Amino acid sequence: MTPALSVGDLHVHLGESHVLQGISFDVPSGGVTALLGRNGVGKTTTLRALMGLVPRSRGAIVLAGDDVTRLPTHAVVRRGVGYVPEDRDVFAGLTVEENLRLAERTPAPRYELVHDLFPELRERAGQRAGTLSGGQQQMVAIARALLNENSLLLVDEPTKGLAPLLVTEVAAALERAAELSTILLVEQNLRVVQRVARDVVVLDAGRVVHAGPAEELLADPDHVRRLLGVHGAATVEEGRPGA
Amino acid sequence: MLLTITGLGLGAMYFLVASGLSLIYGLMGVLNFAHGAFITVGAYLAWWFGEQIGGGAGTRLVVGGAFGIAGGALLAALVELSLIRPLYRRPIEQVLVTVGLALALGALVQGIWGADPKPFPVPSWMIDTTTILGANVPNDRFLEIGVAALVLLGLTAFLRYTRFGLVIRAGVENRAMVSALGIDVRRAFTIVFALGGALAALAGVLSGVYFGVVDPTRGTSLLIFAFIVVVIGGFGSIGGSAIAAVAVGLIQQYANYYASSGTGDLAVVLLLAVVLLVRPSGLSPKVAH
Numbered sequence: 060m061t062p063a064l065s066v067g068d069l070h071v072h073l074g075e076s077h078v079l080q081g082i083s084f085d086v087p088s089g090g091v092t093a094l095l096g097r098n099g100v101g102k103t104t105t106l107r108a109l110m111g112l113v114p115r116s117r118g119a120i121v122l123a124g125d126d127v128t129r130l131p132t133h134a135v136v137r138r139g140v141g142y143v144p145e146d147r148d149v150f151a152g153l154t155v156e157e158n159l160r161l162a163e164r165t166p167a168p169r170y171e172l173v174h175d176l177f178p179e180l181r182e183r184a185g186q187r188a189g190t191l192s193g194g195q196q197q198m199v200a201i202a203r204a205l206l207n208e209n210s211l212l213l214v215d216e217p218t219k220g221l222a223p224l225l226v227t228e229v230a231a232a233l234e235r236a237a238e239l240s241t242i243l244l245v246e247q248n249l250r251v252v253q254r255v256a257r258d259v260v261v262l263d264a265g266r267v268v269h270a271g272p273a274e275e276l277l278a279d280p281d282h283v284r285r286l287l288g289v290h291g292a293a294t295v296e297e298g299r300p301g302a
Numbered sequence: 303m304l305l306t307i308t309g310l311g312l313g314a315m316y317f318l319v320a321s322g323l324s325l326i327y328g329l330m331g332v333l334n335f336a337h338g339a340f341i342t343v344g345a346y347l348a349w350w351f352g353e354q355i356g357g358g359a360g361t362r363l364v365v366g367g368a369f370g371i372a373g374g375a376l377l378a379a380l381v382e383l384s385l386i387r388p389l390y391r392r393p394i395e396q397v398l399v400t401v402g403l404a405l406a407l408g409a410l411v412q413g414i415w416g417a418d419p420k421p422f423p424v425p426s427w428m429i430d431t432t433t434i435l436g437a438n439v440p441n442d443r444f445l446e447i448g449v450a451a452l453v454l455l456g457l458t459a460f461l462r463y464t465r466f467g468l469v470i471r472a473g474v475e476n477r478a479m480v481s482a483l484g485i486d487v488r489r490a491f492t493i494v495f496a497l498g499g500a501l502a503a504l505a506g507v508l509s510g511v512y513f514g515v516v517d518p519t520r521g522t523s524l525l526i527f528a529f530i531v532v533v534i535g536g537f538g539s540i541g542g543s544a545i546a547a548v549a550v551g552l553i554q555q556y557a558n559y560y561a562s563s564g565t566g567d568l569a570v571v572l573l574l575a576v577v578l579l580v581r582p583s584g585l586s587p588k589v590a591h
Binding site: 131136137144151160203 | 465468469471472475476478479480481482483484485486487
C-alpha cells in the first residue's frame with residue numbers, strides 16, 4: 060500500500076546549522092504516526108520542511124505517490140495537507156470566525172465537525188483570536204486544519220502548555236481526526252502518544268534513530284529512556300520528557 | 303479655519319500615499335522607496351493624457367486622472383512582478399532596487415517631459431473659494447479631503463468584508479501561516495502593490511490639483527512625509543495612517559503659520575521623535591484594519 064507520506068534523505072540547513080541530516084521515513088496511510096525526540100533534534104523543522112516553510116537542501120517528499128518536494132507551501136496544502144503549527148499561529152487581529160473562514164478551501168467546509176469537536180468556537184465566533192486563552196487558540200488552530208478534507212495532517216505539539224483537562228480534549232480531537240485523515244504528530248507528552256499513535260519515528264541530532272510500532276517502543280522503558288531521555292511507558296502518566 | 307482645511311487637504315494626500323506604503327510593508331515587508339515614483343508617474347500620465355484628449359479642464363482632469371491612476375497601478379504591478387518578486391527574503395537588495403528605480407523613473411520622467419513644472423488641468427470651480435466661518439477656503443481642498451475619506455471608507459470595507467481583504471489582514475500578521483492555509487500569498491502581494499500604485503497615482507493627481515502644477519520632484523517630497531505618517535500610524539494599519547496623516551498635515555500647517563515658514567517640517571520630525579520614544583511601534587501596530 061502506498062504510504063500517505065514518504066520522506067527520503069531530507070536535508071535542511073538553517074543558517075550554519077545542519078538541522079536535518081538526511082532523514083528518511085514513511086507515514087503509513089491511516090492512523091497517527093508520532094514524530095518523537097528530545098528538544099532541538101529537528102521535529103518541528105521536519106514538519107516545516109514538509110510544508111515548504113523552510114528551504115530544503117536535498118531530499119524527496121512524496122505525498123501519496125505524488126512528488127511535492129519542489130512545490131511552494133500553498134500548493135502542498137492544496138494537495139490535501141493540513142497543518143497545525145507549534146505556536147498555534149492564529150491570526151490575533153481576526154475573529155475566530157474569520158480565522159476559520161480564511162482556512163476554507165472547499166465548497167463545503169466541515170463546520171459541523173469542527174463545532175461538534177469544539178462547541179466553544181461557535182460561541183466565540185465573533186471574538187478576536189488574540190484574546191482567547193492558549194487552549195482556545197489551540198482549538199482554532201486544529202479546527203482550521205480539520206475544516207477541509209485533508210489526506211494528511213501535520214500537527215506540531217498540540218498539547219504544549221495546556222492544562223490537563225484540555226490535553227484530554229485535544230487528544231480526543233486527534234483521535235476523531237485520525238478517523239478522517241492520516242496524522243503525523245509531533246508530541247512530547249508520551250501519555251498522548253500512547254493514547255493516539257499507532258507508529259513512531261524517533262529523531263536524534265537530525266537523524267532517524269528508530270521507527271516502528273508505538274506500542275513496541277513504549278513498552279520498553281529502557282529504550283524510551285535511551286531515545287527520549289525520559290522514563291518509559293510505565294511513567295508516561297507523568298507525561299513530558301525533559302529538555 | 304483655512305489653516306485647518308488646508309492641513310486636512312495636505313493630510314489627505316499623505317494618507318493616500320501612506321496607506322499603500324503601509325500595506326505593502328505590512329504584508330510583504332518591502333520598504334518601497336520607489337513609491338514616490340508612482341506618484342510622479344501617475345501625475346505626469348494624467349497631465350499628458352489630458353493634453354492628448356483636449357477639452358475642458360474638468361474632462362482632462364477626470365479622464366486624464368483615471369488614465370494616470372490606471373498607469374500607476376500597472377507600473378506598480380509590473381515592478382512587483384519583475385523586480386520585487388525575485389528579491390523576497392533579501393531586504394537589502396530590495397532597498398537598493400527600489401531606490402535605484404526611484405532615481406531611474408524620476409530621470410525618465412524628466413528626460414521625456416523636461417524639468418519645468420507643467421500646468422495641471424484644474425476646473426475653475428475648484429480654484430474658487432467657499433467662505434466658512436469667515437475664511438475663504440479654495441474648493442479643491444474639499445475634493446482632496448472627500449476623496450481621501452472615500453478611499454479610507456472603501457479600503458476599510460475592502461479589508462473587512464472581502465475574502466481578499468481577509469487574506470491581506472491575515473498576511474500582515476503572519477504571511478507564512480496564510481500560505482500554510484493553502485492561499486497563494488504572492489497573488490496578494492501583486493494586488494496590494496497595484497493598489498498601492500493606484501493610490502500613489504491618485505495622490506499625484508490630487509497634488510496636481512492642490513499645487514496647480516506637476517513637476518519631477520513631486521513624488522519625492524510627498525514620499526518623505528508619507529514615510530513619517532506610516533511610522534507614526536504603524537506599519538500595516540490603514541486607520542493608523544489616516545490619523546497620523548491628519549496629525550502631520552495639521553501640525554505642518556499650524557507650525558508654518560504660527561511659528562515661521564519652514565518650521566512645519568521640523569515640527570513633524572519632532573512629532574515623529576515623540577511617537578518613536580513613547581510608542582515605538584506606532585499608533586496602531588501591524589494589524590491591517
